[in-house]
Structures are given as structure tokens and as C-alpha cells.
Amino acid sequence: MAKKILLEHINVPGIETFDVYKKQGGYKAVEKALKQMTPDAVVEEVKKSGLRGRGGAGFPTGMKWSFIAKPDGVPRHLVCNADESEPGTFKDRFLMAKTPHTLIEGMIVSSFALGANSSYIYVRGELMYVVRILENAINEAYAKGYLGKNILGSGYDLDLYVHCGAGAYICGEETALIESLEGKRGNPRMKPPFPAVKGLYQRPTVVNNVESIAAVSWIVNNGGDEYAKIGVGKSTGTKLISAGGSINKPGVYEIELGLPVEEFLYSDEYCGGIWKDRKLKACVPGGSSVPVLPANLLLKTANGEARLMSYESLSDGGFATGSMLGSGGFIAYDEESCMVKNLWNFSRFYHHESCGQCSPCREGTGWMEKVLHRIEHGHGHAQDIDLLVDIAKKIEGNTICPLGDAAAWPVASHIRHFRDEFEWHINHPVEAAKKGAVYRPVAAYA
Amino acid sequence: MSGYHHDTHTHSNVEVKFSPEAMKVVEKHLSKYPEGRQKSAILPLLHLAQAELGGWLSVEVQDYIASILKIEPIEVYEVATFYSQYYTSPVGKYVFEVCRTSPCWLRGSEEIVEYLENKLGIKDGQTTPDGMFTIKTVECLAACGSAPVMQCGLKYHENLTPEKIDQIVDESIKENKISRAWF
Numbered sequence A: 001m002a003k004k005i006l007l008e009h010i011n012v013p014g015i016e017t018f019d020v021y022k023k024q025g026g027y028k029a030v031e032k033a034l035k036q037m038t039p040d041a042v043v044e045e046v047k048k049s050g051l052r053g054r055g056g057a058g059f060p061t062g063m064k065w066s067f068i069a070k071p072d073g074v075p076r077h078l079v080c081n082a083d084e085s086e087p088g089t090f091k092d093r094f095l096m097a098k099t100p101h102t103l104i105e106g107m108i109v110s111s112f113a114l115g116a117n118s119s120y121i122y123v124r125g126e127l128m129y130v131v132r133i134l135e136n137a138i139n140e141a142y143a144k145g146y147l148g149k150n151i152l153g154s155g156y157d158l159d160l161y162v163h164c165g166a167g168a169y170i171c172g173e174e175t176a177l178i179e180s181l182e183g184k185r186g187n188p189r190m191k192p193p194f195p196a197v198k199g200l201y202q203r204p205t206v207v208n209n210v211e212s213i214a215a216v217s218w219i220v221n222n223g224g225d226e227y228a229k230i231g232v233g234k235s236t237g238t239k240l241i242s243a244g245g246s247i248n249k250p251g252v253y254e255i256e257l258g259l260p261v262e263e264f265l266y267s268d269e270y271c272g273g274i275w276k277d278r279k280l281k282a283c284v285p286g287g288s289s290v291p292v293l294p295a296n297l298l299l300k301t302a303n304g305e306a307r308l309m310s311y312e313s314l315s316d317g318g319f320a321t322g323s324m325l326g327s328g329g330f331i332a333y334d335e336e337s338c339m340v341k342n343l344w345n346f347s348r349f350y351h352h353e354s355c356g357q358c359s360p361c362r363e364g365t366g367w368m369e370k371v372l373h374r375i376e377h378g379h380g381h382a383q384d385i386d387l388l389v390d391i392a393k394k395i396e397g398n399t400i401c402p403l404g405d406a407a408a409w410p411v412a413s414h415i416r417h418f419r420d421e422f423e424w425h426i427n428h429p430v431e432a433a434k435k436g437a438v439y440r441p442v443a444a445y446a
Numbered sequence B: 001m002s003g004y005h006h007d008t009h010t011h012s013n014v015e016v017k018f019s020p021e022a023m024k025v026v027e028k029h030l031s032k033y034p035e036g037r038q039k040s041a042i043l044p045l046l047h048l049a050q051a052e053l054g055g056w057l058s059v060e061v062q063d064y065i066a067s068i069l070k071i072e073p074i075e076v077y078e079v080a081t082f083y084s085q086y087y088t089s090p091v092g093k094y095v096f097e098v099c100r101t102s103p104c105w106l107r108g109s110e111e112i113v114e115y116l117e118n119k120l121g122i123k124d125g126q127t128t129p130d131g132m133f134t135i136k137t138v139e140c141l142a143a144c145g146s147a148p149v150m151q152c153g154l155k156y157h158e159n160l161t162p163e164k165i166d167q168i169v170d171e172s173i174k175e176n177k178i179s180r181a182w183f
Helices: A018-023 A028-036 A039-049 A061-066 A091-098 A100-114 A125-143 A174-181 A210-222 A224-229 A261-266 A295-299 A339-353 A359-376 A384-395 A403-427 B020-030 B038-052 B059-069 B073-080 B102-106 B109-120 B162-175
Strands: A077-082 A118-123 A159-164 A205-209 A238-245 A251-256 A280-284 A329-334 B094-099 B133-138 B150-152 B155-157
Touching: A018 A100, A018 A125, A028 A100, A028 A210, A039 A061, A039 A100, A039 A210, A039 A224, A061 A100, A061 A205, A077 A100, A077 A174, A077 A210, A091 A100, A091 A125, A091 A210, A091 A238, A091 A251, A100 A118, A100 A125, A100 A159, A100 A205, A100 A210, A118 A125, A118 A174, A125 A159, A125 B038, A159 B038, A174 A205, A205 A210, A210 A224, A210 A238, A238 B102, A261 A295, A280 A295, A280 A403, A329 B102, A339 A359, A339 A403, A339 B102, A359 A384, A359 A403, A384 A403, B020 B038, B038 B059, B038 B073, B059 B073, B094 B109, B102 B109, B109 B133, B109 B162
Parallel strands: A077 A118, A077 A205, A118 A159, A238 A329, B094 B133
Antiparallel strands: A238 A251, A280 A329, B094 B150, B150 B155
């Protein structure tokens, strides 16, 4: 069995309660950090651990923390990004609903490290039942003296609050999340200034993903060096992978980074192979924003090496033959899945979720959706494929936040790897418009 | 969203005032943010208003929230129209928000929407004439591991099948009250 850090006690009955969580060794990190360590020492351990942001960007968490400005007399904030909305990703919901104290313990230790005395967990509004679970757990932690004034007699004060969104993918972008937390529309801010200098209420702020914060407790308990021993190269530690789509066993799996993709996909411990005895056609390995890979390039890199579930291996080959680990939203497609329809589906998503601030994204995502709609429904023109590539290029890099890139990358990669499917749709409009129509090339999928 | 101010649905049929119990929830939210930053509570308060004051956000309701937060009404309107969970026109007591994004589509969300449409006799975006049900397709609900899924109020309905839909509709008819998520 692979090493479990975040989900080790997930099946213990009552783990959502303070007492059971504590009995399983919970809240030791709070005691250790607050009583035996300085805030800087906690930051140092997180730096040593090599932990990278688990929301998708993969930026080193310890380094992000070290950027926080510390002007005299200005409060600082830690905000947990629990606005999980990237299609294919459902790990944070799972963790928060099953073991809320894992997040709360991480929030206490991380807030201590950053010198924050009031911290927020921003949960997407659809997950209101999870908000209630978190609020109950926070109330328990207050009652036991792990939140509030003078925690465990250490002199450290922390108030922890849950805040909710109301349906907006863009609020997963950290500056949009801050705007939303201030009670406004979720329009991303221009950077600089970065949140570490001027964030929530113009105060120094760190925004971290749920999974990143949850990992901090283990790092404090066991040391950054121990954490860095898990995984492979610069992909240290474990990662929660949300596995969905055309597989036998969808669900959240904690893996040690560096696990071969083939083992993850086909072993019974994880995805259990492709459903309905079908073959794998393609995979989006890190949430809808990362490039799609055809089956052969998912399992092996262009050099013929086994592809691993790690930041480096999944991006091997750049965008030409690689993808990204992203948020770990692993979506598998079988041979009956239409990649044109899938791209239309993705493009509709980005069009719906564009905040509308930047013209290239607001207009471009709409055009892409329309062009894809007509190709999928048998009204495509010969020049539409190049038109899509052109629009995607004009969005990429030309927007305030990365939503534009996230909308452009799937278009570029679907056409790069599945151009024949788009051409078939355009050349066979009547067949393509039929319900459930899928182009199956003569060559078998790997 | 455009034409919002020309919308005929500007008035609700309930008294626009929170109950004393709801006011306690309002106070809880207001206390979470620093002095002078109470506007931060706008999203939780709009959720609460939707649950307590008629099931949707009429202009009157939005103005009421503005008065509680001591901000201009426009600051509420611009927020209420940005987020997809707020209804700025009347909807059913039960709004079935069915996920339509790729991982749910791969596992049959289109068939679920079709089944719901046939069962309730309405299309996506419509409300039954008796005001009970609305069907609304939405983007990824972060539950792809148990696709197809839909959210309704505080509940996530997962691994949906036609049989489950029948059961959910029957239970809703029996319960018969406005179902909105708040905390």
C-alpha cells in the first residue's frame, strides 16, 4: 500500500469529530508548532519539504509564504482556497467533508507560521453542506481551546471563519477570490501588487489550496526532510488525485508522486481500468485546463519512457507531447467518447465562467463555443479548425488572469492530437450530427 | 442578465424582513469581518435571503440587504447578477441544478436531463406551472467521482439514475417547501 498522509484515517468511524480525530493523533502539529517552534521555523520546514501548491499551479508553498510582507501594525491573513471548481477535480470536497479537522489543524499551524490572527476558508457556494460540516468542526475546535484567544496557553490568538461563494469558477483565481471575499464580483486583480503585499482588505495575504494546507500538519510533525523523501525529484510528497470519466472505479486516491500512470489507471487499487471493457482513447490528467493527451502519449513520453504521475513527467515534452499534473483532476476517455463534443463541452464551460473583464477571453471563449457547436452539429466549415487555433492563440497570454490560457490550451491540444476527428465532423456533417456519433479511426487505440 | 432593470419580476409576495432567528444568522456573518468591512458578508446574506424571503432575489430583497450592510443598492445588484447561484427572477421551490460538464456528460448527464425534462414536462431553464420545480443545467459541481450529479438546496444527489430521480421528485412533493442552501 502506498504512503497515506492526508487520508490515512479517512475510514475511521467518527473521524469528522474532534475527539476521534485527536485520538488518531490529530492536533499534535498544533501543540508542537505553538509550543516548541517559532513561526519562521515552521516556514523553514515547509520550504524543506518541497511541498508545491496543490490547487494546480504547483508553486512551492514555502516560497510563497516567505514573500508575505510584514509591515508594522498591519494584520496579515491566511485564506484557504476551497473554491474547488476545475472540471474533473473533487478532492478538496472529499477531504473537507470526510475529515474537516485535517484542514482546520493545517489552518492553525499555517496561520501561526504566517503570523495571521484571523483566517478564512472560502468554500464554493454549492458545497453548503460542507460549509456546515466545517462550521461544526470549527465550533468544536473553539470549545477545546484550539482556536480563539491564547491557544493552548501559547499566547497565540486565531479566529477561523468559513466564508462561502455563490457559483463562479473564476473565484478559484486567488485575486478574484479575494475580491469575492470583500463582497464584490469575482473580477481578478492586476498584479503587482501581489496578495502577499496587498491582498484581502489591502493587507498582506497568502491564499493556499485546501490540500496544501492539510499537508502542513504532517510536515510539522515529521519534518520537511521526511516529507521530501516521499515522491520523486522535485515532486515531493503525496497528491490527491480525483479520478473520473470512463473508468471502473471513479474516486479520490492519495498517491505517492511518481506512481506510473499505467499502474494508476489499470490497477485495482486505483482506477481499475477502463469501463465497459473498452479501450482508453485519451486523458486529461490535471483538470480541464491542462492539455489532453492521446492514450499512447499518456502512458509513455515521446521518448518512450514510462509516464509518471509527477509534475515533471506529466509535462515532459512540453505542450507538443506532454500535459500537466495541474489540480490532479484525472479524466479518462474511452473509445466511444467524441473529442469534438468534449471540446465543445469544455469551451462552453469557459465561456460561461469568463468574468468578462478582458475582451480576448470574454469574446474569444464565446466564439470558440459557437464554432465548436456548429462543427459538432454538422454545420462546420473547412476553415473552422484553423479559425479555432487562431482564436485560441489570440486569447493565450493576453488576459489579466490565467482563465484565458485555461480556455485556450484545451482547444490547441484537442486539435493537435485529434485533428482527424474535427475533419471527419466537417466532411461528414450528416453522420456527425447524429446523437452519439463518434469518429473511430482505423488504427486501434493503445 | 442584461435588461435586468426592465425585468417585470421586481416584487416578491412575502414581507421583506428577516425573522428574529434569521437576524441571529445575519449577526453571526457580520461578526466575521473587520470593522468597516461588513460588505464582505454580502454573499452569505444573499444566500440567506434567498432561503428566507421567497426563494429568489427580487429588487426589494436586494435593497433590503443593501440597507443591512449600509451600502448602495447597486453594490448588491452587481453581485447578485454575477454569481450563478442567485436567482433574480422567480424559480421553483426545488431547483434541480444538474451538472452538464464533461466528466458528468461521460457518465450520462444528458440522459438524466432528458429524463427530468420528460418527467416534469419542462425544458432546461423552465419552471413547472405549479411553481414546484425548475431544471437548470450547471457547470462542474466538484463531484465527478459520483457522476452524474445534481445539487438541490443543501443536498448533493449523486450517481443519479431514473429511479433516483423518481424518488427525489416524490420526496420533494411530499416535503413541499422552498429548498435553498444557506449557513
